[in-house]
Amino acid sequence: SVLLFLLLVRLTNARWRSALVAALFALHPLHVESVAWVAERKDVLSTLGWLLTVWTYASWVEDRSSWKRYALVLACFTAGLMAKPMLVTLPVILVLLDIWPLNRLPLDFGPGQLTKTGMAIVRLVLEKIPLLLIALGSSVITVMAEMKIGTVSSVEQFSMSARVANAIVAYGSYLVKTAWPAKLHLLYLYPDHIPGWQVGGSLAMLFLITLFCLLTIALHPYLLVGWGWYLISLLPVIGLVQLGASPIADRFTYVPLIGIFIMIAWGGGALLKRWQSRLFWPAMLASLCWLALLSAVSYRQISHWRGSKSLFGYVWEVDPGNYEAAIQLGDEYRDTGEFDQALYYLHEAARLAPWSHEAYGDLGYAYDKMGQFEEATRCYIEAIRLEPSFVIAYDHLGLIGVKQGNLDMAKFYFGKSLEYNPYDPKVWMNYGLALYLDNQLTEAASYFSRAAEADPQSADAHNGLGLVYMKEGRMAEAIKEFQAALQINPDYEHAKVNLQKAREAQAGKQP
Secondary structure (H helix, E strand, C coil), X not given: CHHHHHHHHHHHCCHHHHHHHHXXXXXXXXXXXXXXXXXXXXXHHHHHHHHHHHHHHHHHHHCCCCHHHHHHHHHHHHHHHXXXXXXXXXXXXXXXXXXXXXXXXXXXXXXXXXXXXXXXXXXXXXXXXXXXXXXXXXXXXXXXXXHHHCXXXXXXXXXXXXXXXXXXXXXXXXXXXXHCCCCCCCCXXXXXXXCHHHHHHHHHHHXXXXXXXXXXXXXXXXXXXXXXXXXXXXXXXXXXXXXXXXXXXXXXXXXXXXXXXXXXXXXXXXXXXXXXHHHHHHHHHHHHHHHHHHHHHHHHHHHHHHCHHHHHHHHHHHCCCCHHHHHHHHHHHHHXXXXXXXXXXXXXXXXXCCCCHHHHHHHHHHHHHHCCHHHHHHHHHHHHHXXXXXXXXXXXXXXXXXXXXXXXXXXXXXXXXXXXXXXXXXXXXXXXXXXXXXXXXXXXXXXXXXXXXXXXXXXXHHHHHHHHHHHCCCHHHHXXXXXHHHHHCCCCHHHHHXXXXXXXXXXXXXX
């Protein structure tokens, strides 16, 4: 926030307007998520890179012959991208800043000036080609990485028409939330249907604002720059490439709203300059009241982040049909042993989202921890019916087979898990356990060995091998494996007990 203030003062020499932008940026409730959520520290860090890139770019504009200054621009831009690829649109934003406040692009559209303006635009774009190439590389790497881990939603899941409609509505809804920040939360769900009036109304609003900014560009260029900053910087997260299941998120506005705040501060300043005698003090009072209100809402919003139960409980409170919040709450209560509450929320999740294999899988795990294996089995099987590649459910069903002494069940489900995930050492471990319990020692040792080779830091794999060797009477080898397990995890109680048994057996005592 301080850096934003200093940057705007450097660019415009307008202290009070810069202070208003920085204050809105610091205090607005839409920005709580980016700051309070530790996983989103990348938002704060990448924004630091964004602002430093603009700062160094302004410095380079003062001396365009200095390749060191341009190298510093590239370095800050790359560092910001490494924190979060939100900066991919920054080269385009820099072209807007060339219009205002850097005044590098003439806004005279009279006769004979169009060619000059066109050549100036081409020159400004060409000088940013290195930045554009870096941004392109970052975009390709990001999309490939997201596709690899499966967070990019398919067109079958979210159609392109639905994405476009959601993007148009999202642009409008962020503006509404900026003016009236009510019911902000972490888990917005993709709507089953977007009414046509919402799409049409949002599209009309966007068109009218854009038209007004274009028509007033000569007198008020900051309006077009601020509006362009908002529209363009939101593009990577507006949902045309859908990552995850959330159509919008408060954290997505962290950088884009700077553009809206610039429009408010400089547009308001222009009105005050025109009608200063009548509006100055009312405007000052209104600004202070607005900042005070934003501070109060942000303070309350921050309080929800004190723990997972309070956070997701708040989501459930303001959005009672949010099945994702119900799943999260159920998991939290399950993990703290409050099973009545856990079952309530997880059953609610399954009722609200009968298509969700995650809801049934988590419900099954709750029953599993309660020792109600029949109910757990039923839920896991339903989860598998909804998502046949749900490997975790196979693993848990296999473990239920182990607990109940049903080794055929254990081997069957661990085997199914192995089919879907043949290269996971944990799956090899589970299958090896079932084989060991069924006295198929050679095959069990094979899977334990593979797991130990793939993950040398797996204490469980060495302990499993030790159990096989001990059962085969190979005590020296068993002792070696148990010692290896304890070297990895000195607090591994099972390995300690097994090591003692192996030593006693080696000494001629009964294990």
